[in-house]
Amino acid sequence: MTRNNNVLIDFQPDKTDMRVHYCNALIEEAGRNDKILVIDVDTSSSMGTKPFYKEYPDRAINCGIMEAHAAGMAAGLSATGYVPYLHAFGTFASRRVYDQLFLSCAYQDLNVKIIGADAGVAATSNGGTHMPFEDMGIIRNIPGMIVFEPADAVMLPYAVRYMAETYGNFYMRYVRRKTMRIYDEKAEFSIGKANVLREGNSIAIIACGIMVYESLRAAQMLAEEGINAMVIDMHTIKPIDSQAVIDAAKCCGAIVTAENHNIVNGLGSAVSEVVCENFPIPLERVGVNDTFGEVGTQDYLMEKYGLTARDICIKAKKAIGRRRGM
């Protein structure tokens, strides 16, 4: 676990789309590693990978609308030594290619990097068919897959390089449009190691993706009521940083998890597994309560599914109350 990782004090929305940061990082990495390939499925305009086609036309393949084929083909390409990064909307990058990820990629220990864009409510006007609330959950069920979700763009170059240098199958879900800046440029990351963004001892808030910002806001709101919250960015949900969870449980005695995902089998489940087996304490989960997505603005959807800082505060107090009752 990394402590106080160069977190910004004053949060501002990023001026640039996450997908632009991502593609820049990928182009830079491709300059160092000539095996990196871009695979698209007729959504390169949406995924923001078009600049890569300009830079490396021979190393970018737009298959057309055939996700299952693309995932299998990426696995085959990786068997010849290439390092394919496959991009699609999160729903299609996970559900639609599940058996290909399972058998063609993971089961035979190949080397494919899957990028699922529009995490959860970020799918906004594309609505329920395009709104992944289950992607991390189903993919974390595949042995050996590494699953993570960066909170902002600062982590992207690190993640792109880590995936290139680390043999194995990865699933990165992220928001392709602008997000809030959490980290300053000097921040450091390590896949599989959580970042403690704020120290506290009354409650630990463990979050990933856009919920990291909500958690920091919730911590500020709780502080006004004299509740001292620890905030952890658990960007990697598999393999989860068990030590960070256990330390937080011991330090605070109560935990709230926060994810832009179904609470079934997501971050909350992963943290619960560690807590229950190692240091049982009260835990509450903030996330989508086992339901489907729908169209709407991101703010509207976050209200609707209970993903706001306020929702985190309510669950935090509930968890603290349960601890007192213990």
Add this chain to the structure above:
Amino acid sequence: MSICEVLAVLYEGVMNVDPGNPQKEDRDWLVLSKGHCGPALYSALAYKGYFDIELLNTLNQNGTSLPSHCDRLKTPGIDLSTGSLGQGISLGIGAALGNKMKGLDNYVYIIIGDGELQEGQVWEGIQFAAHRKLDNMILIVDCNKRQLDGYTNDICSTFDLGVKFSAFGFEVQKADGKDCGDIYRALMDSKQISKSIGKPTVVLLDTQKGQGCSFAEIASFNHYMVVTEAMAEEAICEVERRLQKALEKEQTDIEKEGQGR
């Protein structure tokens, strides 16, 4: 936009539906496999009387019953939910099979995109439908030559669709997707031919992406566009001019016919 004409012909001239009773058992079904064209279908449904035309203004708004992609649980008149390309055709084939097994004498119309044909599931469905001789389904391919990222022939060619569909056991019809008369002819022929030879039929519609709106037709990227109020105004004027011309033509045709008698 490339399917507005075919939707108009289907709902006004071909399909047996009852807006007052959307679930009528012996109705004809429509499955919009290219589910991202919900807005085109919603307009047809509104004009047909399934719901108030004012509702169209709520498209994609918070809490709406008209989401970007078709949802049978939200919108009256939507038979099956779609939006994940490739899945609608199997749903439609299932409905056609079910209707047939129940002994109903209705049709299932399935509208699919030309880019969507790249999904492998589509060809699983086509093979199955032909093998089962589903003569109560009509597949309509919106051949607008483009998909999300660009021209279909540049991304992954669909090759000769007529030859492909024939090889897969379908009866093939072709129509000009901008010409309502030609669409009507092709659909009525398809219904009749399907039943007489006991095969599913596909209608290959020659269309243009952004059809009926000049600035959209010629835009280099037109899968989605930001439309300003002025652009919307321009598009409406264009439609009205076309309508006016059609009405004038109809009038002179009637007059000519009268003189011929």
